[in-house]
Amino acid sequence: MKTTLIIMAAGIGSRYGGGIKQLAKMGKHGEIIMDYSIYDAKEAGFDKVVFIIRKDIEKEFKEAIGDRIREQIEVEYVFQELSDIPEGFRVPEGRVKPWGTGQAILCCKDVVKEPFVIINADDYYGKEAFRKLHDFLIREKDCGARYCMGMAGFVLKNTLSDNGTVTRGICKADENDMLTHVVETTGIGRDADGRLVCDDPEVQKWFSEQERVSMNMWAGEPVFIEYLEEGFREFLADDSGDPLKKEYLLPTIVDQLIRKGEAKVKVLETQDKWFGITYKEDKPAVEAAFAKLIEDGVYPEKLWG
Known part of the structure; x- marks a missing residue:
């Protein structure tokens, strides 16, 4: 069975100082x-990668990774744009950022026709999660619900940044x-005392370092992408929230x-330690x-030989 890795790489990267953080070189040979x-996904059994990017970074993106890996795995591109909304809606005046990760995956509707896993471009997930989610897509077909999905469950303490x-x-x-x-x-x-804190007073009362957290690493079937189109219309029609910021x-x-x-x-638990580029530091x-x-x-x- 063919399986696809979807990589969300259209983020503006403002907290990284305005640069394209997804393209920051990490390995000795420019990786x-x-x-x-992608290396871990291919090793786990994925056959194709779909990059979600912005039109304005297409050339730089292809030079940085797309052109290098197309001999290793099938590659496709889709573009997330603020103006890509259903007929009958308009972009609020003053809004500059796209509509969030749900809209990003919706952009894949014409190119993803097989089971898939979604990841962020600027997060390192480790090998275990790719293996578990690929096995889930191959083996667990019927869950008794309209949408059968998997999620990599990382341990919260393994996903913190030292810089913010x-x-x-x-x-x-x-x-x-x-998942409930x-x-x-x-x-x-x-x-300052090393205690775990967050912005939500209610969550602050009960959460701990051992909580399982989502790192936007989801496994699903194409029918979920079809639902996103319906859900996006409902989201845009809902006039609650700040129209310039809601996602x-x-x-x-x-x-x-x-x-x-x-x-x-x-929820497929992984003990791998996350790391990524949230801040320039x-x-x-x-x-x-x-x-x-x-x-x-x-x-x-040298990753690709």
């Missing part, structure tokens, strides 16, 4: 974080590791489907982490 994700706060979807699951709900939580980090986000979409009984999501630590993985034999020094 970027996406190189390692992060946003994570904090997950709750039942005794069968089926996701709480999108901002401002997660440590205070159509995957964790929120999945949470709503679970609550309505239309989706079942298997993260780069030296990420470079050092990849150097250590190469030293330990997890990756060859």
